[in-house]
Amino acid sequence: MDFDFRCIDEKLDYSPDSTGEIKSTGIDPEFVIARNTERKVISRFKDDSWDYTPYGALSKIWFDSWWSSEKGPMDGLARTLTDEIKTLHWLSGFETTSNAGRSRGLAYLAGIIQPLRAIAKMCHLLGISLAEAEHSPHFQVGLRTSIANAREGFKDSIRLDGLLKDLNYWQGVEKITCNVPRIVPEADLSDVLALCKKSHNRKLERRDPTPLVPTRLFGKLIGGALAQMEAAQPYLPRLEALIQAVYADPLLWVCDSHSYMVGLKRVKRVYPDKVFPAWSKRANEPTSPEGVLARFGLTDYAEQHMQFEDFRDIEEHISHLQGLCVLLIHAFTGMRTSEVRVMPHEPVVHGFAKGFGDLPVVVSHLKKFTDKGNYSKPLVWATAEQGLYAVKIAQQIARLNWFRNRPADAPLPSNLPLFIAPRINRIDNRGHYPIPIATRISETSNWRSLAASLELVIEDEDMEELAVFDAFRGWDEKPEFAVGKLWPLASHQLRRSVAVYASRSGMVSLPTLKTHFKHLSEVMTAVYAEGCSFAENFLMDGEGKPIDDGSVLFNFRESVAFNVSVRFHEQVIESQTPLYGPRGAEFQRAKESGALPKMFESREETQKAVKQGKLAYKETPVGGCALKGSCPHFAVDVVLPCTSDCKDAILMPEKLKTYVDSLQYEMEAHSPNSRPYKLIAAEIDHVTKTYLEPEEMDA
Structure with missing residues (x-):
């Protein structure tokens, strides 16, 4: 066999060189x-x-x-x-x-x-x-x-x-x-x-x-949205009182006859039968915007977060806060835009799953499975603390929009959407709710505005990350993803990002994502696992048909199975150091005797086992854990429960050494006579004598 250029039909007198073999040093540079x-x-x-x-x-x-x-x-x-x-x-x-x-x-x-x-x-x-x-x-x-x-x-x-x-x-x-x-x-x-x-x-x-949102930008999105909502939360009751007052009195937020007529039109929409005198008779009575803000204790908030010069600025700010809630709900559920839009005003329910305890989930509907404009039966999505917080803020903002359209004493109806439209003086033709649903929250311009307020500016490290985890997209050829530009944020990007990052919560390096998505990952695992009371409800649509493969459930499972198989093979099957602990010793004996089950022979087989529920694996500070479900013993204590003969523990020497070092550092903060000091000392002694000293002797 010769190595000959095979991309031309015939041998030419100006053909490239050919050779009979490729030496260990590689191809001749002069070839x-x-x-x-x-x-x-x-x-x-x-x-x-x-x-x-x-x-x-x-x-x-x-x-x-x-x-x-x-x-x-x-x-x-x-x-x-x-x-x-x-x-x-x-x-x-x-x-x-x-x-x-x-x-x-x-x-x-x-x-x-x-x-x-x-x-x-x-x-x-x-x-x-x-x-x-x-x-x-x-x-x-x-x-x-x-x-x-x-x-x-x-x-x-x-x-x-x-x-x-x-x-x-x-x-x-x-x-x-x-x-x-x-x-x-x-x-x-x-x-x-x-x-x-x-x-x-x-x-x-x-x-x-759709592309994944880079981890830095996703973390910035979460942190920034939470910060803005936390800043607004104490002022929302004051903002509600201001709105009730301004929509009842045309003399509030008024500087001249023109603004009085604007205010009068605004008030007559809520109180159509109420009679108000002409401007000429009340010209000395108005309260300026500055006076209204001061009256309701909103001056500092307005100066820090927006100059409310025109009343439309307040209306825009309400829509902005509503958009932040939408962002976080997307980021902590993986719901589609159509599903977020039709959430009920009271969407949070709780259920119990064995091994996980009480689980928070949110309820909504799947519009895509209906053919008459209505929505499917209620379905549930896993969420986390941040998702529940976003719902809480969204409920308060819904009240603001309600009182922009109803008198101050009008009670909220029971069948109310979470995201109320700014104008609700009409019937919702879709029939699911009696009042219109906000539509602006899903507009592209609104998402651009949110990205700008969160300063989601693309940096070199974002594109470097995408060059690793989304390499074949040709980022250099896409001007919308150029460094220095705003990330072109869209709701459908969050859907896949949630599934991927929640499944990788133990792998991502960014603390914001690792912290926020660790809990969400466990809730997803419990809610979307077979045997959970919510599983059938989530897996089937309103007509009893399986949900399509584009669901967050499908993406989450696929990502979890792959990431678990990668980590398990890297840390357990391919480990060059001995494994300790009940499950660790079991794997070590099987490796040494060549008796590993088929599901551990390759990452592909392991991935299948994870999908089928035959294997679970997650990292711990001292190694790994094969427990299926959430650990009832693992808390925030310095001394971990994993080293005391936990039947699912896989202990690794290098991690145990780091663990002992951290314990020794922690001891310095306690008195030698204190109970924490004695517990830590006992743990160091136990780990050293049980695992580290025998390992050194074997070496």
């Missing part, structure tokens, strides 16, 4: 890649651009284009990655036996550079070479997530499919003695290829998955 029609060499392997135009290509191929010139010269890792993708590209053009019926012409060589560039960028951000990618759990998560997230049908899916198959094949070619990166472990190859196929099918269906 001729291309000659022009005068037989002059125009490209060699060592070059960072190859010119195949004499053979029919439309343009040159640039291998260093993945590296931004703004970063300056390539560092050592960038140089290694560029040489690695050149090697893979060369093999795609010159290795003559791996075609297996797949087209490998010049169009393929031009197209394959795109996924190779994306993969190189992912690796550099993770600090690894292509050769190391196979063994990096973070790269494997990023690769799969990127394939799953790729929009516009991911036109590179077939090229990536072929490349991964070729990489696997080249491992067994005897005449290739240099290191050829696998990129994907052999055991996981079929799973990733299936994901590529699914992405290709999505192209045929013209379904474009």
